Amino acid sequence: MSSIKHKMPEQQPEIRRRNFDEVALGYDDTTAKAEASRCLQCKTAPCRQGCPVGINIPAFIKHIREGDFTAAIDEIKTKNNLPAICGRVCPQEDQCEKFCVVGKKGEPVGIGRLERFAADYARARGRKQKVILPPEPLGKVAVIGAGPAGLSAAGDLARMGYKVTVFEALHAPGGVLMYGIPEFRLPKEIVRQEIEELKELGVEIVVNAVIGKTFTIDELLTEEGFDAVFIGTGAGLPHFMDIPGENLNGVYSANEFLTRVNLMKAYKFPEAGTPVHAGKRVAVVGAGNVAMDAARTALRLGAENVYIVYRRSEEEMPARAEEIEHAKEEGVEFRLLTNPVRIIGDERGWVKGLECIRMELGEPDESGRRKPVPIANSNFVLDVDTVIMAIGQGPNPLIQQTTPGLAVNKRGNITTDETGRTSKEGVFAGGDIVTGAATVIQAMGAGKKAAAAIHEYVQNKRKGARNSQ
Amino acid sequence: MFTILKKQELAPSVKLFVVQAPLIARKCQPGQFVILRIDEDGERIPLTIADFDRAAGTITLIFQEVGHTTRQLGRLSAGDALLDLAGPLGKATHIEKFGTVVCVGGGIGVAPVYPIARAYKEAGNKVISIIGARNADLLILEQEMATISDVLYITTDDGSKGRKGLVIDPLKEMLAAGEKIDLVMAIGPVIMMKSVAEVTRPYGVHTIVSLNPIMVDGTGMCGGCRVSVGNKNKFACVDGPEFNAHEVDFDGLMARQKMYHSYERREHRCGGDCSCHR
Ligand SMILES: Cc1cc2nc3c(=O)[nH]c(=O)nc-3n(C[C@H](O)[C@H](O)[C@H](O)COP(=O)(O)OP(=O)(O)OC[C@H]3O[C@@H](n4cnc5c(N)ncnc54)[C@H](O)[C@@H]3O)c2cc1C
Numbered sequence: 001m002s003s004i005k006h007k008m009p010e011q012q013p014e015i016r017r018r019n020f021d022e023v024a025l026g027y028d029d030t031t032a033k034a035e036a037s038r039c040l041q042c043k044t045a046p047c048r049q050g051c052p053v054g055i056n057i058p059a060f061i062k063h064i065r066e067g068d069f070t071a072a073i074d075e076i077k078t079k080n081n082l083p084a085i086c087g088r089v090c091p092q093e094d095q096c097e098k099f100c101v102v103g104k105k106g107e108p109v110g111i112g113r114l115e116r117f118a119a120d121y122a123r124a125r126g127r128k129q130k131v132i133l134p135p136e137p138l139g140k141v142a143v144i145g146a147g148p149a150g151l152s153a154a155g156d157l158a159r160m161g162y163k164v165t166v167f168e169a170l171h172a173p174g175g176v177l178m179y180g181i182p183e184f185r186l187p188k189e190i191v192r193q194e195i196e197e198l199k200e201l202g203v204e205i206v207v208n209a210v211i212g213k214t215f216t217i218d219e220l221l222t223e224e225g226f227d228a229v230f231i232g233t234g235a236g237l238p239h240f241m242d243i244p245g246e247n248l249n250g251v252y253s254a255n256e257f258l259t260r261v262n263l264m265k266a267y268k269f270p271e272a273g274t275p276v277h278a279g280k281r282v283a284v285v286g287a288g289n290v291a292m293d294a295a296r297t298a299l300r301l302g303a304e305n306v307y308i309v310y311r312r313s314e315e316e317m318p319a320r321a322e323e324i325e326h327a328k329e330e331g332v333e334f335r336l337l338t339n340p341v342r343i344i345g346d347e348r349g350w351v352k353g354l355e356c357i358r359m360e361l362g363e364p365d366e367s368g369r370r371k372p373v374p375i376a377n378s379n380f381v382l383d384v385d386t387v388i389m390a391i392g393q394g395p396n397p398l399i400q401q402t403t404p405g406l407a408v409n410k411r412g413n414i415t416t417d418e419t420g421r422t423s424k425e426g427v428f429a430g431g432d433i434v435t436g437a438a439t440v441i442q443a444m445g446a447g448k449k450a451a452a453a454i455h456e457y458v459q460n461k462r463k464g465a466r467n468s469q
Numbered sequence: 470m471f472t473i474l475k476k477q478e479l480a481p482s483v484k485l486f487v488v489q490a491p492l493i494a495r496k497c498q499p500g501q502f503v504i505l506r507i508d509e510d511g512e513r514i515p516l517t518i519a520d521f522d523r524a525a526g527t528i529t530l531i532f533q534e535v536g537h538t539t540r541q542l543g544r545l546s547a548g549d550a551l552l553d554l555a556g557p558l559g560k561a562t563h564i565e566k567f568g569t570v571v572c573v574g575g576g577i578g579v580a581p582v583y584p585i586a587r588a589y590k591e592a593g594n595k596v597i598s599i600i601g602a603r604n605a606d607l608l609i610l611e612q613e614m615a616t617i618s619d620v621l622y623i624t625t626d627d628g629s630k631g632r633k634g635l636v637i638d639p640l641k642e643m644l645a646a647g648e649k650i651d652l653v654m655a656i657g658p659v660i661m662m663k664s665v666a667e668v669t670r671p672y673g674v675h676t677i678v679s680l681n682p683i684m685v686d687g688t689g690m691c692g693g694c695r696v697s698v699g700n701k702n703k704f705a706c707v708d709g710p711e712f713n714a715h716e717v718d719f720d721g722l723m724a725r726q727k728m729y730h731s732y733e734r735r736e737h738r739c740g741g742d743c744s745c746h747r
């Protein structure tokens with residue numbers, strides 16, 4: 001048996017750096033079966049503890065090995081509403097694959113790649129799950145935010161037999177899957193299809209509905225007659241560095257840059273109405289997944305030089321190893337141990353340079369990572385015309401401000417117990433709005449947990465109401 | 470889909486739509502806005518809710534054709550529909566009885582000023598309004614403003630209607646004459662709002678402006694609408710759009726509004742020489 005994962009075919013770097021098509025192309029049947037044969041079918045299945053939604057990993061892999069791909073996807077779908085998405089964007093190396101025993105001596109089983117394979121197989125054949133819904137809905141639940149947390153809560157509740165309405169502020173559902181993660185990592189058509197499947201379960205999605213504005217949570221619970229509300233509004237508030245020059249033209253938050261390109265299709269401008277300024281020399285500040293996505297997007301829009309500017313070293317970069325590798329292959333240049341201090345503008349108010357200072361690593365800080373400290377008099381100017389800030393996002397405060405009785409922590413994240421229950425009766429929350437920016441599958445896991453808690457809450461409430469009659 | 474029930478031309482290139490939008494009409498307050506998208510490839514643009522009818526479930530939008538999207542909008546007719554309409558967005562105007570309020574509206578800015586001025590009036594204020602435009606043809610909502618104002622001044626750049634001059638002229642005179650003004654609300658081109666701020670600053674009269682930076686989502690997600698107010702960055706879509714005029718960095722706002730000039734030009738067959746870019 002091979003000690004390494006079967007490679008997934010990819011578009012060549014020199015070609016893909018100039019197009020928005022998907023980079024990784026997926027396994028074919030033979031490779032999928034071969035990869036599935038690497039799984040030892042462990043009785044204890046340690047891999048499962050790494051999956052936030054608890055997929056029965058050996059079971060679905062066994063089906064793939066035996067060539068029963070539809071059985072594989074059916075198995076996955078009992079736990080995961082959005083497998084084609086997770087198979088692509090889960091940081092598997094930190095989740096399921098981290099615990100795989102095969103990984104102790106070589107590379108772990110390519111669980112994510114196999115999940116993707118099964119999901120794509122089913123999608124290509126238009127295979128849908130069969131669900132039998134109860135004739136009378138068990139109750140009415142409102143879900144706020146159509147990101148992974150909200151969508152997975154909605155899917156689970158719909159399958160249990162609830163009438164679910166999802167309210168989404170933007171014109172398209174999907175959350176970060178739609179506006180943040182680029183087409184070349186996660187084709188939007190896949191997101192749309194997975195959402196279509198939810199609609200077929202009876203989930204109603206109302207777009208252009210900004211909760212806190214169009215409706216408040218209290219109105220949903222009282223006037224609109226929802227039994228419970230799930231809040232999955234994500235971490236959508238972009239942070240800036242508060243350095244001089246941040247309001248110059250040519251400075252973007254990663255959110256704005258990526259939204260213009262992904263959600264608004266600015267790469268098709270002028271056929272699509274929204275423009276984006278990509279520039280020729282682009283500095284992306286930060287080194288997480290968001291930064292890699294912004295940098296690789298800038299390349300694809302035609303930038304000649306794209307720099308990742310990061311104040312720590314390679315080791316501390318929070319992005320997935322695979323994404324860093326992809327970015328390097330495509331020609332993104334890394335300026336590590338480098339921190340921006342000022343953005344320099346020209347007389348017309350446009351970026352013409354990014355002044356940085358070099359850093360060195362000092363003592364470990366509270367996060368356990370060695371703290372970067374500036375080296376005196378090491379300032380230099382990076383010659384760029386665009387600066388993209390990808391230094392993190394916080395919670396959007398709209399709902400918290402308009403919902404009396406909803407407890408939040410000092411960062412503004414909604415506080416919940418481990419089942420997703422908030423301080424306000426009938427209101428549940430999960431995903432990035434609770435944890436701060438995390439991962440797609442963690443948000444989905446939180447949505448699932450909350451769905452179960454909502455079910456319990458609504459049924460108890462209804463029982464209580466019947467008993468008191 | 471959000472159907473356009475009525476279309477009216479208020480002035481050359483200034484149009485009024487009454488749009489079916491019951492959820493927004495139910496909730497909106499003066500000072501708030503919507504973000505719309507005409508079709509699948511369309512851009513998201515913000516427009517102020519110029520009026521609303523809760524019973525009929527409609528809102529009124531008044532817009533000036535300045536570029537690609539507003540011109541495309543202008544080509545729609547009653548019976549057509551907008552693909553997306555989100556709102557009501559932004560904070561509502563703080564309305565209470567202040568005493569005497571001066572409402573200044575320049576150009577298309579009269580549209581957003583109107584519902585605010587009306588609300589001030591209904592709250593028991595004395596409302597002095599000053600509305601202006603480049604010329605008589607471009608002046609909008611004169612009748613409506615007259616009805617809800619205790620005093621109405623009209624100015625035009627060329628004197629073709631009302632006084633010749635700028636909207637700040639009557640304001641300057643009132644302040645110089647020592648008239649007691651408790652609040653000034655000004656909406657219009659940035660340069661106009663900036664001059665109003667400069668006129669009232671020495672007198673210490675509290676002045677509010679409604680800012681119109683470029684927006685994308687309108688929900689606080691992109692930061693594209695950021696403006697420096699009191700040396701702090703604010704997101705106009707959620708923290709505003711109204712701010713204390715004496716704290717706003719108007720020059721920064723003007724520079725940022727030009728961010729896509731060269732792009733918008735590229736899409737025009739005329740190469741950008743058409744009237745919409747002057
Ligand atoms: C560029 C980028 C790349 C990433 N790459 C990865 C990756 O490769 N792998 C990975 O696992 N994770 C990745 N992440 C993180 C991951 O996307 C998030 O952790 C995940 O999307 C969180 O899901 P969520 O449902 O909590 O929130 P979101 O996906 O943020 O969805 C929230 C939704 O709520 C809506 N909303 C907000 N406020 C309101 C309101 N008041 N009313 C109605 N709707 C509202 C928003 O418009 C949005 O659609 C990435 C994130 C970004 C930004």
Ligand SMILES: Cc1cc2nc3c(=O)[nH]c(=O)nc-3n(C[C@H](O)[C@H](O)[C@H](O)COP(=O)(O)OP(=O)(O)OC[C@H]3O[C@@H](n4cnc5c(N)ncnc54)[C@H](O)[C@@H]3O)c2cc1C
Nearest residue numbers: 514515516517531532533535536537538539681682726733
């Ligand atoms: C909160 C808010 C409320 C608004 N209310 C109204 C309204 O009630 N009626 C109305 O006519 N307009 C209003 N605007 C301005 C309106 O959104 C812009 O005119 C519109 O987005 C221009 O789009 P376009 O594609 O037609 O023009 P573009 O082709 O995008 O641009 C044409 C020209 O307008 C400039 N421009 C682009 N966006 C803006 C903007 N947001 N503000 C000012 N100039 C801009 C461009 O720099 C360019 O010079 C409002 C803006 C905001 C932020």
Ligand code: SF4
Nearest residue numbers: 051086090095096112
């Ligand atoms: S959902 Fe993610 S964590 Fe779970 S098995 Fe699939 S790839 Fe692994």
Ligand code: SF4
Nearest residue numbers: 039040042047100101
């Ligand atoms: S730990 Fe690895 S080898 Fe064992 S069942 Fe899970 S995937 Fe298969």
Ligand code: FES
Nearest residue numbers: 687689691692706
């Ligand atoms: S328009 Fe995006 S944050 Fe205001």
